Amino acid sequence: MTNGQRLKAIYSILRKILIKPSSIFLVLKDETEYESYLLKKYGKTQLPTVDINNFLQNGTAEVNHFTFLDGSSLLTDLALLKSVAASYKKCDYMEIGTWRGESILNVADTGANCTSVNLSPEDIIAMGMNEKYAHLHGCLIPDKNNIKSVYANSLTFDFGTLNQKYDLIFVDGDHSYEAVKSDSAKVYELLKDDNSMIIWHDYGYNPETPRHSVIAAILDGLPDETHQYLYHVSNTICAVFTRRNLKSIVLESPVEPDKVFSVQLKNIPFKH
Ligand SMILES: C[S@@+](CC[C@H](N)C(=O)[O-])C[C@H]1O[C@@H](n2cnc3c(N)ncnc32)[C@H](O)[C@@H]1O
Structure with a gap:
């Protein structure tokens, strides 16, 4: 690394901390x-693993609205989310973090009542992020009457103003320790009843490697x-909260596969 590169790196770290103070914890x-x-604190570094087949219907799911672009969840994450939503009669669903709309559209297809809580494009630009990125938020979402968009920062938002309880909540916004801890504490209060579930994205860097900051944030x-x-x-790279009685194992990487998935691709031209 040259001195110039070093200075550039220090400048970009300081700028990030100024724009978003919580990112100091990354350093x-x-x-x-x-x-x-x-x-x-907890005597463990990962959560017990349950089989995805506990949630899929007959081991299958159809995922749509998938771009295979940056920031997409895994196909299996969306299959999990959609299958859990479909398991409720008319799911009341809320998600923190919507980006282009891939997760919420898959859930909306099950007939669920969906609420998205995401930073507004103006907030995103004010945080120093790219304008095109800001304006592409929600770009896949047509006028769908079962999707409500709330533009807010989940760290400061009063979720009580939504006046609603939910069957399923997906936490997929800011993935820093502070944000996941705050989002987890807030959404737990919004669960409808003992059958309600929370799903967190980014439990792991991949389905075999836990992301310890996120696990610590969920537990705390x-x-x-x-x-x-x-x-x-x-x-998947998801964690779940469910009071269902499920058989679990302690996952050891490298995992010896006990199933393979079959994926059929079809692309549909899309105009924003
Ligand atoms: C990984 S993306 C969500 C992907 C989406 N759930 C999916 O699976 O298609 C994370 C999103 O969270 C939003 N976000 C980040 N920090 C946030 C915050 N503090 N409050 C609300 N939204 C936030 C970002 O604007 C971004 O669109």
């Missing part, structure tokens, strides 16, 4: 520290009595 606390923190954000109901879902 101060790396993933290894969160791993030791988890071990010390939720009351201790709920920790027994937290799982990682196999073949």
Whole structure:
């Protein structure tokens, strides 16, 4: 690294911290520290893993509105989300973090009542992010009467103003420790009843590698009595909160596959 590159890196770190103070934790606390923190506080560094087939209907799901572009969830993440939503009679669904709309559109296709909470394009630009990126938010979402968009920062938003409880909540906004902890604590209060579920994205960097900062944030954000109901879902990078009685294993990487998926692709031209 040249001195010029070093200065550029320092400048960009300082700029990031000024725009978003919580990103200082990216510098101060790396993933290894969160791993030791988890071990010390909770005696574990990952959640027990449950089979995705607990949630898919007959082992199948159809995922649509998928762009295969940057920021997309995994196909299996969306299959999980859609299948869980479909398991409720008329699911009341809320998500934090919508980006182009891939997750909410898949859930909306099940007939669910959907609410998206996402930063507004103006907030995104004010945070120093690219204008085109800001304006592409929600670009896939047509006028759908079962999708309501709320433009807000989940860290400061009063979710009580939504005046609603939910069957399923997807947490997929800011993935920093502080934000996931705050989002988890807030959404837990919005669950409708004992059958309600929370799904978190980015439980792992991939389906075999846990992201310790996110796990620490989920555990720290939720009351201790709920920790027994937290799982990682196999073949996904999602964690779930469910009071269903599920058989789990301690996942050891590298995983020996016990299933393969068949995927059929069809692309449909799209105009924003
Ligand atoms: C990974 S994307 C969501 C992807 C989407 N759930 C999907 O699967 O298609 C994360 C989104 O969270 C939004 N976001 C980030 N921080 C946020 C915050 N503090 N409050 C609300 N939304 C936030 C970003 O604008 C971005 O669109």
